[in-house]
Amino acid sequence: MAFEGLTTRLQNVFSKLKSRGKVSEEEVNEAMREVRLALLEADVNFKVVKDFIAKVKEKAVGQEVLKSFTPAMVIIDIVNKELTELMGGTNVKLAKANKPPTVILMAGLQGAGKTTLTGKLAKLLQSQNHNPLLVAGDIYRPAAIKQLQVLGEQIGAPVFTLGDQVSPVQIAKQGVELAKDQGHDYVLIDTAGRLQIDEALMEEIKQIHAAVDPDEVLLVVDAMTGQEAVNVAQSFHEQLALTGVVLTKLDGDTRGGAALSVKAVTGCPIKFASTGEKIDQIEVFHPERMASRILGMGDMLSLIEKAQANIDADKAAEMERKMRTAEFTLEDFLEQMEQVRKLGPLDQLLDMMPGMGKVKNMQNFKVDEKQISRTEAIVKSMTTAEKRKPEIINFSRRKRIAAGSGTTVADVNRLLRQFEDMKKMMKQFSGMMGPKGPKGGMKALKNMKNMLGKGKGGGGGMKFPF
Template identity: 55%
Template sequence: MAFENLSERLQKALKNLTGKGKISEADINDASREIRLALLEADVNFKVVKDFIKKIKKEALGKEVQESLNPGQQIIKIVDDELTKMMGEEAVSLNKSQHIPTIIMMVGLQGTGKTTTVGKLANYLMKNEKARPLLIAGDIYRPAAIDQLKQIGQQLNVPVYSEDNQDVAEIVKHGLEEADKNKNDYVLIDTAGRLEIDEQLMDELKRVTAVAHPDNTLLVVDAMTGQAATQVAEGFNNDLDLTGIILTKLDGDTRGGAALSIRAVTGLPIIFTGQGEKLTDLSTFHPDRMASRILGMGDMLTLIEKAQQDYDAKEAEKMAEKMRENTFDFNDFIDQMDQVQKMGPLDQIIKMIPGLGNNPALKNIQIPEKQISHIKAIVYSMTPEERENPDILNPSRRRRIAAGSGRSIAEVNRMIKQFKQSKEMMQKMTKGDMGEFANLPGMNSPMGKMAMRSMNKRFKKNKKKRMKKIKRYRSK
């Protein structure tokens, strides 16, 4: 998982400070040394690490302790702030043209997942901006690159422009004419890559740039290449004036050096990250949230946004009403399971909850697809009456359900017990009793408490926007 090694090392380095009433210069030097080693092992650029440690020590030694925090927590806050600054402080949006279409040119070396990322970005724009994009197949060298883009276009129901032509600039020119004719509001240009930067590649990309005048030139970089990613970014930026970075394969990078170095070295913002193979696996990069996750403080804002995106608002309201009225049944249980599956793997969701990310008992928790299929088989073996009224499930009915689903009676009993426990906990949360959540392992830890303070601060900052969204929803 992304940043896993770095996250563990940093938290270990800071853990010794959290319980102290007073921190000496020696304590700060010890923690700084551990943080420096953790960053270097994560393949973060040496100069970036040097500057980072210098800033932390200066802040830690010269800053008065805030009343609400003990000295150890103050150091954690300083590290959190400096990590955020290193990665860019705030999320950066795409440049939008004043006239349609907004043109996005995607560049990068071979093997970075560029063509797939074109599809992911098209899907993101359709979902978040109701966009009507056109994809232009500008990679005429890699075997099957055009076919791959066409397949992605079919999956998304998005048009793909291609030609049997060896002049990429001409293909792009004709593709833009097609977009103008069809009033597409976004054009995404997939370009060719190489194993390394060469003069021929750059000349071709410059000619495409001269024809397209892109509003965004985005470099797609493999996060797993570490420090090499910053060198690639500098190489492309020297010739093309990049506007931003998309980091792919972040889920496979346990170190995180590319994400931490690239903004500080190149000055280019990371705009999106790819974490997975699906066309839905593209996320806006939020430096402050990423810093919180690295330090084990969770990322509740992203978790809430994922829930808002993947949950149907009307269904969620209906479910909450059922909880209040105590009419939640097995049909609803299956619906809820499907909704949670849409949000992604359970271990990734848990990492976003403050204090739980590195809890040993929850670290690698997963629900295998096979287990979900078994639960569904048990529910589907029930009669409509049994699904709607779980209280009538006596021993003889349970034996029949076990035989019908091909599962053991013990498994059926366990699933019914889990359903009842889930129902009780969700009822408490619906009624506003957050005691269960507040007592989860790690929530009362310094990291957990700081995460909740940070989340509350951000929530207040965006309160007006949320209230407007709620009013819009209720007026429908």
Template identity: 55%
Template sequence: MFESLSNSLQKALGKLRAKGKLTEEDVSMAMREVRLALLAADVNVKVIRDFIQRVQERAVGEEVKSSLTPGQQVVKIVNDELTQLMGGESSKIKMAAKPPTVIMLVGLQGAGKTTAIAKLALSFRQHEHRPLLVAADVYRPAAIQQLQILGSQTDVPVFELGVQERPVDIARRGLEEARAQGADIVLIDTAGRLHVDEDLMTELESMKAAVNPDEVLLVVDAMTGQDAVHVAETFHARLNITGVILTKMDGDSRGGAALTVRAVTGCPVKYVGMGEKLEPLQPFYPDRLASRILGMGDVLSLIERAEQTVDMEKAKEMEQKMRSASFTLDDFRDMFQQVRNLGPLDQVLKMIPGMNKMKGIDKVDLGDRRFVRMDAIITSMTKEERAHPDVMNASRRRRVAIGSGTSVREVNQVLNQFEQTRQMMKKFSGFGKKMGKRSALGALKGMGGAGFPGPMPDASMLSSLPTESPGSQAPKRTHKKRKK
């Protein structure tokens, strides 16, 4: 996400960090590179001009001149201005004083409205709400069936009247049904078009007048850049939208829509969608995204994700095993499984401050296949071998390599990685006496922007995971017997 923009901005600002004293010329050169990076990210030209002007005015002011680290102070200014550009703070859904809260989702075809509405319903369900989905898209083939399937997958009821009824009547009847069922959130899925047209806008205006929604959220594809902003302007002019949902954010390497839509329309981005899996929409936090763009990590989001996916009881039990030296290969496999549950490892690592500067991290392959091969190696061991890895002599390692379809080298890598992890976790256990949520997640918070405690590790630990190389086949039994 935003990889191109992030790399360009970090490169431009990295030159300032190393300087003990900054001149106006230094700042001007850096801002020129920032301007080019934002242009390449498809950010609105007027927005770029205003942004650069604000940063430059602050960067040559007294707050930088009197700072002990002027380069870092400029980076902080850019971070602050990026945050303000995207809205300053997270914007929450406006809940009705008397339930149900009515939310209309609008947008063009292909933006991901139907999937977004199911993900939004899932988000509300996680917070103990009782949502109802209303299928008011009667034009797109199988739109109602798609919403019903998504509703069954998320365990959210769907109200539909078929394709013969008028969308306005469906929305009105859906609101009545929500009151009858005791639902406190009504999510209305509306029809889209391949382009903005008068019929679409007139129908949406009639629907809005009929149900008087508390929120009108526009769903746009983040990868369309400035086109997404133009669509937002058009919808806002006719419907007075209250917020934006940006979908497919994980595929957007530029970031033009996220950086521009608030400044151009005045409408806050409220949620973002990541990936195609049916998982809750993520609230949009401008400060966290600005921090990630500038390579300073996003510890708070990592903590929230860990709270949702990591089994803290298992983590506590694992920590106790490490302290008592009873940490086994089965525990090692469980630990990596919990890490995988956090999401793609390359994305998780980027949330940790300083990890993007870790030596060799860009050359390490962090794909899921590596963990699959590691799992195969551990599974091919006997119960005794997994509990006591010290018994793994040369013949046992050859047997495991053949059984897992890997090589002896990869088996050695897994065993070395296990030992490194055991030693490293002993050191990390010094952060707290327990590994409950408070201490384990508190250790992450303690990282802040200062990086890891002690020397920064290199990528050798990650690179020692089993790789998938063309020559990784089971070894042939060509080893000569050693003389006793």
């Protein structure tokens, strides 16, 4: 995940500050040197790092900070605010034309993911009750038009194309006219990938710009290209007057420098971030939330928004009731897993939870997506009766379930044991939480602690069945 290395480095720096209580100016300077190195290693632009450290130091060595009761927390707060400002301060929304349709022109290098991103953005607009039209303006890459048509079919959005023998300028113009005639309120124009040094293609996209007068010119940038992404953005901005940047592949093993540099260097706000390959894995970019994630503070607002968009509220309420009344079955467990998986990869969800970065770094803690799939296979190999009453699963049934799921009897035994442990913990937790708040207090907490187990990484105690 992007920023993972940076997050770990910054958390180590701030842990040292917290352990010292009061801090001196020299200790602040030492911490800032480590922050500077961490940012440079994350491939953040050198000038951006220099300015960022100068701003933080100026505020962090003030008397009111050094003499405060919690100087480390004040310094973390300063870094958080400066990181937020560095990435743009607040989210910048998509422009909206006074008279529909709003025209969005997609630009970027070859291989940045423009066509996929065009489909993702259309899907996001549909979720906001808009009616987008996709325009296939990339006539040079083999199968680019077909790719956009497949994405359009997938999300139920129309795709306008004139084939690959007509000028992209004409395709864009006629696409916008069709959108006006058919009542589409957004037009997303996919264009061919081009190098900023390719004068002919750069001239072509300028002609498309002049022909359709777009309300938004979004540059799609591959976050994995690091600082080079910022150079690309700067070059395109000089020639096209960009209105925003979209970062793709932000879920990859990237250092994240582009996200921290592009706004400061080009002045163009980051409007969206692509966090995976699936059509719905696109997020509105919120600088304050991204800063919080980078500092390991989580991003509960984004997590809540994902849950509201993907989880059935009635089902969730019924599930909560079953947990409280100890009616929770393996059938319910499977349904809950499927609901959670709709939110995206568990690694990404954990990154949104405050403090989970430290937990993930603990020994023996790793999200194993294959293990989750094995768990699902085991439960799906059970009969309805077995899911509802696991106690009836004898040895012969376990052998059948193992064979049906491609696992071993030991795997089935482990799942059943862990499921029972989880049910006990739920019962203890519901015993603590009554209508008037926590009750049962220390005894319930002690029982829960015993079930969760002792030792590093929770080894030897209860583990969840995935």
